[in-house]
Amino acid sequence: MVKGMKAKKCVICNARKGKRFCVKENEFICSRCCGLIRDPQLCPNDCLFLSSLAEKKEVGELPLYKVLMTTPKGSRSIVIAREKENGRLQFISVLVDEWKMGLKDCFGEQDISKKDFNRLIARQPHYVDADINKCKEIIKRGILVAETLGLKIPREFRELKHILGDLDKVEVTGSLYKCFECGKGDLPDEIVELIKEVTLHDVAAGVCGTEDETMIFFVCDKCRGEKEEVEKGVEVIEEEVE
Ligand SMILES: [Zn+2]
Numbered sequence: 001m002v003k004g005m006k007a008k009k010c011v012i013c014n015a016r017k018g019k020r021f022c023v024k025e026n027e028f029i030c031s032r033c034c035g036l037i038r039d040p041q042l043c044p045n046d047c048l049f050l051s052s053l054a055e056k057k058e059v060g061e062l063p064l065y066k067v068l069m070t071t072p073k074g075s076r077s078i079v080i081a082r083e084k085e086n087g088r089l090q091f092i093s094v095l096v097d098e099w100k101m102g103l104k105d106c107f108g109e110q111d112i113s114k115k116d117f118n119r120l121i122a123r124q125p126h127y128v129d130a131d132i133n134k135c136k137e138i139i140k141r142g143i144l145v146a147e148t149l150g151l152k153i154p155r156e157f158r159e160l161k162h163i164l165g166d167l168d169k170v171e172v173t174g175s176l177y178k179c180f181e182c183g184k185g186d187l188p189d190e191i192v193e194l195i196k197e198v199t200l201h202d203v204a205a206g207v208c209g210t211e212d213e214t215m216i217f218f219v220c221d222k223c224r225g226e227k228e229e230v231e232k233g234v235e236v237i238e239e240e241v242e
Pocket residue numbers: 010011012013014015016029030031032033034
C-alpha cells in the first residue's frame with residue numbers, strides 16, 4: 001500500500017475499514033456491512049462478493065467427504081457425505097430398489113462428527129467408493145419409479161435431499177426400469193408394465209424386500225444375446241467332453 005494512503009472508513013457504518021468495493025453503493029464498505037446488505041436479489045451481478053454467498057447458499061456445494069454405494073445389484077444403498085466449514089459432516093443415506101419400488105428409504109444427519117459417521121458406515125460391510133453422478137442417476141431414477149407407481153417418497157428424503165446436490169441436470173432417459181444385468185439397457189414396455197404390476201402386488205401384500213417377494217429378473221436384448229452365446233458355448237464344450 002502506498003505510504004500515507006490509509007483505507008477509508010466504511011461508508012455504511014463509518015466505523016470499520018472499508019476494504020470491499022461494493023458495486024451497489026459504489027463505495028468501499030467493510031466486510032461486516034457487506035455481509036449484512038448483500039442480497040442475491042438486490043446486488044448487481046458483477047458484485048465480487050455475491051457469488052461466494054450464492055454458492056454457500058446451495059448446500060450441495062459443500063465439498064464431498066464420502067460417496068459410497070453398496071455393490072449388489074437391485075437394491076442399492078447410497079451414502080453421500082459433505083464436509084461443513086467447521087469440519088463436521090452432513091450426510092444422506094438412500095435406499096433404492098432398482099428392480100421394483102425405486103426410492104424406498106432414507107435417513108441421514110444434518111450435523112455429525114467424522115468419527116461418528118465413520119463408525120456408522122463401518123457397520124455396513126458392502127460399501128465401496130462410488131461416482132457421485134452415478135449415484136445421483138440411480139437416486140433420480142428411484143424417485144421416478146416411486147412416483148410412477150404412486151408410492152410415497154419418505155419425508156426424510158425431502159428434508160435431506162439438498163445434501164445430494166443438484167439433481168436437475170441429471171438425465172434419466174429410456175425405459176423406467178433398466179436391464180437387471182447391465183443396468184444400462186432398456187427393457188420393453190410390456191416388461192416394464194409387468195414389473196410395475198408385480199411390484200404393486202408385492203407392496204400390497206407387504207412382502208417387498210422380504211424373502212416372500214416375487215422373484216423376477218429381466219435383461220435387455222444385448223445381455224440376453226450374450227447369455228445365449230455363453231450357453232451355446234457351454235453345450236459345445238459338454239459335447240466335446242463326451
Ligand atoms: Zn461497515
